[in-house]
Amino acid sequence: MADDGQVYDVLVIGGGITGAFVARDCALRGLRTALVERDDFGSGTTGTCMGMLHGGLQYLLSNPELTRVECAESGIMQKAAPHLVFAIPFIFVIDSEDKVDKFEAFMAYYDQFQEAKFGRPHVTLTHDEALRLEPALRPGFAAAITNDEPGVNVFRLNLLAALDAAEHGADVWNHTEVTELLVEEAGEGPRRTAAPEETGSPEGRASPRRRVTGARVRDVLTGETREIRARVTVNACGPWVPRVTAMAGLDYRLRPTKGVHIILDRRVTSVGVAANAIDGRGICLLPHENTCLIGTTDDDFFGDEDDVRATRDEVEYLLRSMETVLPDVGRARVIRVMAGVRPTLYQYGIYEDKVTRDFEVWDHLERDGLDGLITIAGGKMTIARIMAEKTTDAVARRLGPDRAERPCRTADLPLPGGDGCPGPAELERLARRFRVPLAAVGRLATRHGSRTEAVLEEGCRDPGGRRVVCTCEPVLEAEIRYVIRHEFARTLSDIRRRTRLGMGPCQGFGCSEQAAAVLGLERGLDPAVVLADLESFRQERWKGQVCWLAGEQLRQQEVTQGAWLHPEGPEGRAHR
Template sequence: MTHQTTVLVIGGGGTGVGTARDLAMRGVDVTLVERSGLAGGTTGRSHGLLHSGARYAESDPEGAAECIEENQIIREIAGECIGDSGGIFVQLSEDDPEYFEAKLEGCQEHGIPAEVIDGDEARDRVPELSEDVVRAMVVPDGVIYPSRLVAANAASAENHGATVLTHAPVEGITVSDGAVSSVEIGGEVNETIEADYVINATGAWAGECAALAGVDVEMQPTKGVMVSVDYEGLEPVINRCRVPDDGDIIIPHQTQVVLGTTSVAVDDPDEFDEEQWEVQKMFEECADMMPAIEGRDIDRTWWGVRPLYAPDEAGRGSKDSGKGNERGISRGFFLLDHEQDGVENFASVVGGKLTTYRMMAEATADHVADVLGVEGESTTATEQLPGADDPEELDSLVAKYRARQPTDQDVISDLGEQAADD
């Protein structure tokens, strides 16, 4: 059976569903396919930080500005898809004070609210902090619940006429006369899709998807571990104010905290070793900021794979478990128009951060609209997501799209879990 659509989006993570939503809101006929449940790749296996931009303030002015702008937009449109926790960057006695000052200066320069408090006040606000904290910077970080965010975007896309298909892996792409003529979909869908334009939004798997169309997209995926432990009552996100390194963030959920993360290059985003040293290092490093973390029972452990674009990583000298710029922390996103590769109706979007998913989707939708001659601008920044103010409705959408993933597994209600398993 053949399914006709104007735009086919391959990949059901944040950028994919965001692009489908944006195009559908412009009146474009869109179909999205995802090989598993939505958010099943990097999006749902991230640490779920809603960046204020402070993490990039001293190293990447453009990225910092994008993050604070999108942070504010997501707060307006996403409701219970996020946790408005706030965040702090803590300087321990061994950490470089000049790095703290550089980050503070960057925040002030790029419009990121930042308040400096001494160690005693930091412990008054967050009693769990180490006595070794000498000062802290309070910033508007937050927590993203990606299962809810992706499901709500998918529901909005469908409300505007899009088709969203889960458990629909791409098994082949046919290119004829310099354009994608058809895409073979397997799994529960098992049909051929013919589209005027195809977007590859498969993240770390973008190289594999592009190869099906005879296009080379060189990715350099890196794995990172997250560890969730029972720990009730922590309010802000805790960041270590040092050059980026393993185990420098603690993210609060309702009754748990998430410890993260490592950065180790892998050859295959589906096949890599899940190593115990990574888990142990999260406890060791995070306990320097919050000693009570040490010895806590692990509720769940998961690894995510970052969708890094190899040419960009080569330019910044990234490497396994690197620090600072070697870790490639200040990454942008890349929209690759494959017309220059001989496939005129095919593009890939790679890189970026979950916080800027909507901005990436808007840029991608702008490109497609320009190619197709579609008029109208993006309105995704001003229209609230479906169910945003109702956690139960959001969790029912998570179940509908089989989007319950490890990052926020403890937050999604049992109702959503049961429906997703049925």
């Protein structure tokens, strides 16, 4: 139930990019909205994505309408949160003369969509021009073509959608898992989820008299359980969509594909570089914050969505493929390997990387005779806003005109902090005023935009607020305090997603203890809880490294890891 005992208009399950944008749209339309996420906003597939607000160049020939929509949506996202966005000028290297004309024609076709996402038309470069622009390229190619794509801080984009929902009246909970759907038979009160064999139809489909009236949820950190009642429940659980439909006795499936990308410890190029992998698939390297990303793979996934791991072969595949155009890329250190599962729609009989990136909204009353449940499946991060708009339209149709008469406004409104970003002079003023390093203020502004001063104002009132806690990024203690107080950060990993603490070359080994201390004090946590969180943070960081390390490097990391995880710490500090 809502705090005042009212039933919500809509309960959104899943706080990935899709669910967060659905909750935002619902709240902006004046619906009484609740959003629950079992881990943290952006902790699912969204947190493993490459962060490109790209225009869908790869579907230009097979699905130009999707390319058009992606370009338009990329432009809308960029306007909503300009402080989170950065330009990635790409170079496509063309290995032989006879391919140049064909590639140029292809890019000329794509150019018509560029304006919608503020990209420039392509330019064809000679071999020497391309090498002057990016000396790290392997010489000997025929020509090169440029392409403009934007990148985004995807963790914050996801968070800001949830935050905006909250600022427009939604109740928003992370670390809150739906364990059951509440299913009501006609003329009955709510009862627990029916198992498929209870649904009365041979296919496990629901009978037309059934209705979802909300969900039972559990706070994963405290263990508390309760019911949330709602007129309409939205299943926005990405690759976990089938698990939630199964809670209502419905048998749906996706064709999930696993994607892996790797993060290098530095920027090895100043531009994005595309390459063909050994199997002919397109992959790319893109400079991102202080690092570089190389990705992605795309393989059918039949495993457990809760335990997705990369393999050493997948990392080799990406590195060896990228070496064909950037011979020295292997000199950089792989600091993290990311693996996620795309929630792609079910299609049979085609290669996995040809599976559509389109999305569908399923109103289960129309499809299965089950009222009160709507599922959003498929799609991409870039088009999350339009996916949310279509989903909220379906919610509004179910609620009827009395409750949902307001139109969608998400294409025109900024996200929190997106209504301005301090320029260079303003950043210098802030650095002087709060006596903090200019570099730290600059990074802060790329996360908080127009709210940068508010973060410093509040955080620097505390003793220690000016301290740089994470030196790789850098991240100020002031920001850590702010995200705990105002952005639902409840664990160290939550702080990482919001601030990038622990995402640099040291992967949190130099800063996680200090951040844990701040978290413990801010939230009044028991020291044992803080230590358990610290260990889980380090294990999570370790998981992203261990699949790639080998030999001496693995042994050294094992020793470091063991030392940190030992209760006395690496220097036996418990005895000091």
